Amino acid sequence: xxxxxxxxxxxxxxxxxxxxxxxxxxxxxxxxxxxxxxxxxxxxxxxxxxxxxxxxxxxxxxxxxxxxxxxxxxxxxxxxxxxxxxxxxxxxxxxxxxxxxxxxxxxxxxxxxxxxxxxxxxxxxxxxxxxxxxxxxxxxxxxxxxxxxxxxxxxxxxxxxxxxxxxxxxxxxxxxxxxxxxxxxxxxxxxxxxxxxxxxxxxxxxxxxxxxxxxxxxxxxxxxxxxxxxxxxxxxxxxxxxxxxxxxxxxxxxxxxxxxxxxxxxxxxxxxxxxxxxxxxxxxxxxxxxxxxxxxxxxxxxxxxxxxxxxxxxxxxxxxxxxxxxxxxxxxxxxxxxxxxxxxxxxxxxxxxxxxxxxxxxxxxxxxxxxxxxxxxxxxxxxxxxxxxxxxxxxxxxxxxxxxxxxxxxxxxxxxxxxxxxxxxxxxxxxxxxxxxxxxxxxxxxxxxxxxxxxxxxxxxxxxxxxxxxxxxxxxxxxxxxxxxxxxxxxxxxxxxxxxxxxxx
Numbered sequence: 001x002x003x004x005x006x007x008x009x010x011x012x013x014x015x016x017x018x019x020x021x022x023x024x025x026x027x028x029x030x031x032x033x034x035x036x037x038x039x040x041x042x043x044x045x046x047x048x049x050x051x052x053x054x055x056x057x058x059x060x061x062x063x064x065x066x067x068x069x070x071x072x073x074x075x076x077x078x079x080x081x082x083x084x085x086x087x088x089x090x091x092x093x094x095x096x097x098x099x100x101x102x103x104x105x106x107x108x109x110x111x112x113x114x115x116x117x118x119x120x121x122x123x124x125x126x127x128x129x130x131x132x133x134x135x136x137x138x139x140x141x142x143x144x145x146x147x148x149x150x151x152x153x154x155x156x157x158x159x160x161x162x163x164x165x166x167x168x169x170x171x172x173x174x175x176x177x178x179x180x181x182x183x184x185x186x187x188x189x190x191x192x193x194x195x196x197x198x199x200x201x202x203x204x205x206x207x208x209x210x211x212x213x214x215x216x217x218x219x220x221x222x223x224x225x226x227x228x229x230x231x232x233x234x235x236x237x238x239x240x241x242x243x244x245x246x247x248x249x250x251x252x253x254x255x256x257x258x259x260x261x262x263x264x265x266x267x268x269x270x271x272x273x274x275x276x277x278x279x280x281x282x283x284x285x286x287x288x289x290x291x292x293x294x295x296x297x298x299x300x301x302x303x304x305x306x307x308x309x310x311x312x313x314x315x316x317x318x319x320x321x322x323x324x325x326x327x328x329x330x331x332x333x334x335x336x337x338x339x340x341x342x343x344x345x346x347x348x349x350x351x352x353x354x355x356x357x358x359x360x361x362x363x364x365x366x367x368x369x370x371x372x373x374x375x376x377x378x379x380x381x382x383x384x385x386x387x388x389x390x391x392x393x394x395x396x397x398x399x400x401x402x403x404x405x406x407x408x409x410x411x412x413x414x415x416x417x418x419x420x421x422x423x424x425x426x427x428x429x430x431x432x433x434x435x436x437x438x439x440x441x442x443x444x445x446x447x448x449x450x451x452x453x454x455x456x457x458x459x460x461x462x463x464x465x466x467x468x469x470x471x472x473x474x475x476x477x478x479x480x481x482x483x484x485x486x487x488x489x490x491x492x493x494x495x496x497x498x499x500x501x502x503x504x505x
Contacts, residue, residue, distance in 0.1 A: 038078055228501075
C-alpha cells in the first residue's frame, strides 16, 4: 500500500540500523528451487502489521513487505516447523528470528474487575512493551487510552449503562511461534501538517506497528455480573468467577460435571431465585483468536468439547497474534518535521478517543440495615418505613366530656405511641420512623382513651403497606382516624412490596 501526495514531500522510512541476528538452529539457507516450492511459515504476515492501540486491533496494512522471501542471490531462509512434521517452510526477508516452540497446558486464568478501567488495563497486558514510549501522554492519566474503543470496552460500557456491574474474565491460550521484524517499506507523507491526511494515514495503518509477535490461539470470555442481583442471591462476584472457571473446565472435558457442586450448579443456571428477574445476573462476550472450526460457545454444565479440540488442532496451521511488542509509527520517519507531525497526529487521535477512568464508588460499610458494603440490598422485600399519625374525629371515650385520645402503632415488633390530646377531634401530625422493615407484615393501629383506672380501646385496624406515599383512614366504634405512610424500597428494589429487582447503574 502507498500514499502519494503532490507537492513537497518526504518519505516514511525506517532509520534503524539493520542488525544481524543469530539464525535459529532450525533454519538454514535454501536453494531457489526449494524456496519456490516451500510454503510460508504459519502466520508469516502477522508481524510488521499496522496496529491501532485505541481499538487493540491489527489493521491489515503493513509497514513491511511480508511477501518477498528471495535474496538478491536467489536464496531464502528455510526453517523446520516441528509442529508440522519438520516440514521446511520459508520466512519473508523482513522476518527476524522465527522460531517454533510450544506452550499449551489448557490452564484457565481468571480474574474479577470492579470497573471498566480495571478490565481494560488487564486487556492490554498482551502488549509486551511500553506502547506509550516517545508519546506525550503523561498528562492523560485520568483517561483510559489503550483499548478505549475495543470490543471489550464496547461490551463493558453497554453493561454498566443498564446496571451496577462487575466483570470477570476467563482465558486460555496456546502459543507455537515467535518472530520479529527487521525491515520496512517507505510511504509518502507531507512535511506540512495536514490533519485530514495524517488522520487518513492512521485510519489505514493505525498508531503503531507490530515489531515482535507470539503466535498461537486464545479463548477469552468476559462476563458482566449484576452486582446487586448476585448480592440478593447471597452470591459473591468471586464465587461467580470461580464457578465459571469450573463450568468451563466441565465444558472442555477437563473435569467431570460432578466437580461443580450444588451451589455452582445453581449459579451457572444464571437464574435469580430471589426476585425472579428474567434476565439473570450474567451476560458475556466471547473472543476466539486464531484457528478455525469453533466460535467459542461452550456448555458450562456438560462436556461439549469437540469444537474446542478441533480449534486447538488447527492453531499450528492458522495461528493469530497472542502477544506483541509495538513501536509507534513515527519511529519510522527520518525527516524531523514529518516525524513530529505524525507523532502529534497519533497523540491527538489517542487523546480524542480516551475514555474517563471509572472512579470507584464510595462504599456503604456495614452500618446500614440490609445494605452490603457495595451498596446493594442483602434481601428483597425490604424498605424504609415512615408513618405519620395525622388526626382523629368523632371520638367518644366517655359518656360526658371530651376524649383524651392517643394512638398506638405496631409494625414487625416495633412499637410507637402518640401523646394524648383532650379532644373528640384531635390533630397530632406526628411522624414516626420505623427504619428498615420487611414489607410482608401489616401495620397495626389502635386508638385509645386515657382514663383514671383503665384506658378504653376505641377501635383500630390493620393496614397493608405498599411502596410510595399513601394516606389511610380507619373507621372506629365512633368516628375514625387518619394516618399516612411512606415506604421507600431499598436500592435496586421496586414493586408494591419491594419484591422486584430494579436494574440501574
